Amino acid sequence: MIKTPYLLFLGDAPDQLAAKVAQGIKDWRPDNAVAQFRMEGCGADVGLSDMTLAEAQAAGAKTLVIGVANRGGIISAAWKEILIEALNMGYDLASGLHNLLTDEADLVAAAEANGRELHDVRIASVDYPIASGKKRSGKRVLAVGTDCSVGKMYTALALDKAMQAKGMKSTFRATGQTGILITGDGVPLDAVVADFMAGSVEYLTPPNDDDHWDVIEGQGSLFHVSYSGVTLALIHGGQPDALILCHEPTREHMRGLPDYTPPTMQQVADLALPLARVGNPECQVVGIAVNTQHMSEDEALAYLAAAEAEMGLPAVDPYRFGAERLADALAAL
């Protein structure tokens, strides 16, 4: 287990989206984070106090969590000095990057010299099976997005919270490093070897009570050419009974792909549903989750009303206005 509370390392994150790991911890487990640590030029701010390593340690922080995900998941040279200083001061480190802490000889040496721990939450520590495709008991809902980083994890966490508030049985199932850091359990799907992706999702969402819902965190997008294979493995391994469409309406191009225009919600539904029905012929799209963070409240409410009318499905911003209507839609299935 990773020692809490954390100091959240935002490094030189170019923008707010790059700090979504830290933002997720702050939003869903605020008691676990005492402060944020930002380097000069950092373009992110998750709304915690800025503290030095010494100040945060005095405030009780035990682990420096790398709360920023850059493209390719590299531990840059610019970060190293701070990470080593933290180890020397008595912090553990935790990271979900592809570039493992334990692959960096200087970090390993500093950790050993100081008796500290390096937690790489992205490492797949289980030999996952090849997916069997067998029908499992219990129910599953999966968030599918028009793009990466549109709010699929937040939607799943908010939906899980709303379902539990209604007295429904539900479990949030993390498939990425942030979700794993938040819940302490899950499958680091983007680090799983190709042949075992769908099997790892079956492993994550085993047979359960007939009235229990697994709320599965989505990854990537069928329309994001870098990661679409991961998305389809979730759709086929997760065998969802229900899909929630996740969208961010102000995105001008697909994240990291300047030549790619985001699809409409209808385009995602038109591809995701027939693909999902290969694994579960009963699957339905039950609702829409819109990330309205870049809209005024009036704009957001108008957009949601228009989306609801156009798609004939409940449309909410689960983070801003709550996920109760999505929970109601699942309860009604």
Added chain:
Amino acid sequence: MIKTPYLLFLGDAPDQLAAKVAQGIKDWRPDNAVAQFRMEGCGADVGLSDMTLAEAQAAGAKTLVIGVANRGGIISAAWKEILIEALNMGYDLASGLHNLLTDEADLVAAAEANGRELHDVRIASVDYPIASGKKRSGKRVLAVGTDCSVGKMYTALALDKAMQAKGMKSTFRATGQTGILITGDGVPLDAVVADFMAGSVEYLTPPNDDDHWDVIEGQGSLFHVSYSGVTLALIHGGQPDALILCHEPTREHMRGLPDYTPPTMQQVADLALPLARVGNPECQVVGIAVNTQHMSEDEALAYLAAAEAEMGLPAVDPYRFGAERLADALAAL
């Protein structure tokens, strides 16, 4: 790159099917194989001369390729003596078995002592990039199947051969163990970590002459829930200009999935084409390759004629009757 030409090790293969890797090399790259090596009791024969290690080396062989897949993919004790003798004589070894050459301490020791290479084509030996999605020069064609093991690799190899016979510029791009051993190069896609799947396919099919075709070996199926994510990574990383639909009409259920009915060719086209157009809006389905090995010649010809009429596309069995009409369809694009 694996050094050619090879001596094909058939070992104690119980039957012809167990030697399908060696058969593929002999059928598609006969210049890559000088001879076969069979142990006592071997039930396979790929139609090459039988030679000892010394005879094949005198004939130019550089690498002993394990051309046999036994149950469980194990390197048996009975093979070890010959493999070590080969290393001592100056051969490299290459294998696509689950049981890695590099996991066998005695083989590693013999390779090191003799300065030889052990090629395990089932593991990824390159740090592949994350896919950029950028448009690349040159043209690409991808085989997509209704199921696994319907003849996608043979279709791609036959198409490459037919294109070269027509004077077109083409390169077969291997994405599986057998294809890599046949050509000596490629990406073992099912062993690549999820986030890098599409990037590995971009790496495999780099920018090229405008009139050059990469003929990309397909994997899995969009309708095979165990492996569909790998298929979609091929579609998005490969950025194909053209798709060939591959089908095996006598299959009663999806391979390894007794509860799943194979889709029709039209169903595959209806999902594969919109997905492919995310990465390449010009992509077209240009032809059909049917594996008719379980049909009489009359049945095969009747099936192909019916498929051609139904789909409005050239339909051939590329292995049985040649792939010329598929090459013509690509030339006409």
